[in-house]
Amino acid sequence: MAHPTHQAGRGSAPFARVSRREHGYNMRQVDQFLDRAREYYDGWDPALPPVTSRDVRTVAFDPARGGYDPRAVDSALDRLEDAFAQRERDDLIAREGEQAWLTRIGRLSAVLRARLHREPGERFRRPRHRNAPGYNVQDVDALCNELLNYFEHDEPLSVDVVRRAVFREAKGPDGYEENQVDAFLDRVVELMATID
Known part of the structure; x- marks a missing residue:
């Protein structure tokens, strides 16, 4: 459990601290x-x-x-x-004008949406090794569906939902490769933080 601290300043911590055992x-x-x-x-x-x-x-x-x-x-x-x-x-x-910014986010958005338009269950690679940990396919696809609605149908979605996304574990071919999903979500956060 976190312990509250005083306001940040000389001799005090800027954040709460966990207990000495944590x-x-x-x-x-x-x-x-x-x-x-x-x-x-x-x-x-x-x-x-x-x-x-x-x-x-x-x-x-x-x-x-x-x-x-x-x-x-x-x-x-x-x-x-x-x-x-x-x-x-x-x-x-x-530096470069609003059109340069729109072009940049347009390109990134197109790349992200292309992956989101893949069939559920086919959006990311599967781990190569049978017992390698991966992310639950249904959990990841559910978030991808929310993102597709955000990007294409203006459905509200906080960038914090993406930042805090947690997926159940799946083994080997039953899951999506964690590194690829993480890299994709990193780009999604980059785009959402820029446009929101």
């Missing part, structure tokens, strides 16, 4: 990443390596006993990713 996120790694992202976003040091919305989406932290509550950190990272995605969109429009 594993949370390594606090030093989280703090360093967020400091670096904040400095880059605010433009404090132009010599810093860039931080992108994809960097925020894919960052991973080591587990640590008594670390930050992963739910609190993940929620903050989602908001940060959205802010970076919006800024990247605005920067692209300022």
Whole structure:
């Protein structure tokens, strides 16, 4: 169970922490990443390596006993990713015009929709090995159907539904290959964070 903390400031943690017996996120790694992202976003040091919305989406932290509550950190990272995605969109429009941005999201959307239009059960590869873990085909296809309605019929769908999607496990050919599904959903989140 997470323990509440005081407001962030000198001598206090910016996130709730899990109990000393539980594993949370390594606090030093989280703090360093967020400091670096904040400095880059605010433009404090132009010599810093860039931080992108994809960097925020894919960052991973080591587990640590008594670390930050992963739910609190993940929620903050989602908001940060959205802010970076919006800024990247605005920067692209300022540099190259709105048509360049529309062309870019149009291409990505076309690629994603092409996969979504595949027959249920055929949207992703099956694991090669008989006992390899995979994602339950029906669970993944159900989310794909929601995404198709979002992209083509303007049905409401929060990007957080995609970020938090959890699928039952399936073995070997009974499931979809996890890496391929994850890569696809990563691109979906990238697009949704940009256009929402």
